[in-house]
Amino acid sequence: MKDSKGRTIDYMRISITDRCNLRCQYCMPEDVPSMSHEEVLRFEEILRLCRLAGQLGIRKFKVTGGEPLVRKGALSFLKDLKALPFTEQVTLTTNGILLKDIVPELKSIGIDGINVSLDTLRKDTFQQITRRDYLPQVLDGIFASQEAGIKTKINSVLMHGINDGEFFDLIHLARDYQVDVRFIEIMPIGYGSKYQGYNREKLLALLSEHYPYYTQELSTRGNGPASYIHIPGFKGCIGFIDAIHGKFCSSCNRVRLTSDGILKLCLYYQNGVSLRELLRSGASDEELLSVMQKAVERKPTEHQFHQSAQEGQPELRQMSQIGG
Ligand code: SAM
Ligand code: SF4
Secondary structure (H helix, E strand, C coil): CCCCCCCCCCCCEEEEECCCHHHHHHCCCCCCCCCCCCHCCCHHHHHHHHHHHHHHCEEEEEECCHHCCCCCCHHHHHHHHCCCCCEEEEEECCCCCHHHHHHHHHHHCCCCEEEEECCCCCHHHHHHCCCCCCCHHHHHHHHHHHHHCCCCEEECCEEECHHHHHHHHHHHHHHCCCCCEECCCCCCCHHHHHHHEECHHHHHHHHHHHHHCCECCCCCCCCCCEEEEEECCCCCEEEEEECCCCHHHHHHEEEEEECCCCCEECCCCCCEEEEHHHHHHHCCCCHHHHHHHHHHHCCCCCCCCCCCCCCCCCCCCHHHHHCC
């Protein structure tokens, strides 16, 4: 469907849990209370909302978290989501720890792509960033996914003084394996505001010292705002997602559903529409559709991350509670 600014909204990120088996410093604190099971939408509730979203024109779903694979039943949910009448694409964003063993099942349900977050290839830095020690499992998950022929992307957040020395090691994954490596500019949401990040411009300046002959990659490689380059001899592409410096709000195609049933129209703003109470108080499909449609129409024009005096009501939740 179109929102009031004429943007086509056809993509929804669904967070199926706020729980996670990592504790990335920029995403969540060590001690974080999880939502109770009652607060979190049941899979059948999420599927009902996705079916209705399909009627509104949402065709592509990204399943995220917290860590989506820690939720029991995540695989059957992905399969059911794929089978909904309007679904064209289901992709997954994961930290990769639990990925390796379920790659064959993901392949057999026809997953359309897997994004794995990986900020470092060093054991000690992995421990420092995530507060856990699972680097080998994450790497095994990435290798298994690309070996199975699943479209696999690595998402990295580079931070000054923490993992920025690994820029070339990370891009070399796209040289040696069939993966795209994308750099996400850190956003000042929750704990992210403590770090200084990198944008496309800075990274391209760095990259061209070693690889001056890259070309812009013009083929469509996803549903999102990433822009890509190709380096001769590399198997995959290098992507950049500049939420702050390369503001892409005018072409934003997405909405988000949090695990407690809030339909969020923009990552920046705290407010959204709570669908859980409606779902649980016996609302009809027509009532839900009408609420969802009105909400999407009112999608904010743009985020205000760049303002020093922030406008509106900025998001106070952590990224793990929203789903990235
Ligand atoms: N646990 C899964 C994972 O790590 O891929 C899915 C959820 S995680 C919140 C989704 C993405 O958000 C990850 O790639 C993570 O690096 C990114 N992220 C978290 N906090 C961020 C921040 N403040 N700025 C930019 N990206 C962030
Ligand atoms: Fe967990 Fe993903 Fe947040 Fe890291 S970025 S703490 S893996 S939800």
